Amino acid sequence: MGEASAANLPIIDLLASDKVSTAATLRKACIDVGFFYIVNHGIDKELLKRLFEESERFFALPLEEKMKLKRKEVELTGYTPLYSEKLDHSLTTKGDPKESINIGPLHDSMCHENQWPSEELLPNWRPTIEEYHRKILSTGKSLLSLLALSVNLDEGYFENLGALDPAMPMLRLLHYPGDKNYHNEEVLGASAHSDYGMLTILATDGVPGLQVCREKDRQPRIWQDVLDIEGALIVNIGDMFERLTNCLFRSTLHRVLPRGTERYSVALFLDIRYDFTVECLETCCSESNPPRFPPIRVIDYLKQRFELAYGA
């Protein structure tokens, strides 16, 4: 595996005063690569530090403790042990060398029942995770307003439609233990995939590994490193948003390449109300560019995707 070049992703300032110009930069970023950094995102350094400390504490628990929170067959929430998930179904390897825990929406939800480690073992875990969950959801909602602007819709478009009532945020804490077989092309921390939902906001501990491939159909694939920028979070457009924009915005292929170093990351996968029907945005289609996909309910779409990933 040769050295990869840096992806040099654009930076979006969420507090910039000129929203129109920010939306234009965002539009270009989403059309070009579907990946970008955000700064002034409302999450302070101190919270991120606590979040990563709690994440380390959880993954350091004995497997037996973690397995008490194991993701149940029909649920998306809970703990997924090493090698249980394979993001690239074309691979013949046994699964990705990573473990994770998913925490679903904090509001009452019929769809997801959250499982928390015992307070005795990890007293600060739940309050820290809940604080981050709430704040990053709020960041995600600001970003959705900006994305609406960037496709020439009203800032309040998704909110006014009721699509965020409630929004469906899924927080995922990930741990890559640092695989000894990292020289093997097939053993990747997270194999090549695009994300399913609307958008993903990622915080990492700064350990490199994330890579993007701008042209998924080109062979051989060219991978670029997404380097850490102090204070910035990484955002990517998911397949559902790509679908909403009739493929104007890109849901870009990415992967995590293990470098033999332990790595932690926390991803927020933001989705809209599950019973909502997604169809092409009116500003993204025309007579000469008709919708490429039929309308589909969010829940039906996500189910299809998760069944493939978990081999359910």
Ligand SMILES: O=C(O)CCC(=O)C(=O)O
């Ligand atoms: O850990 C990372 O940096 C990325 C994880 C990821 O792409 C995912 O879980 O979808």
Ligand SMILES: [Fe+2]
């Ligand atoms: Fe991903």
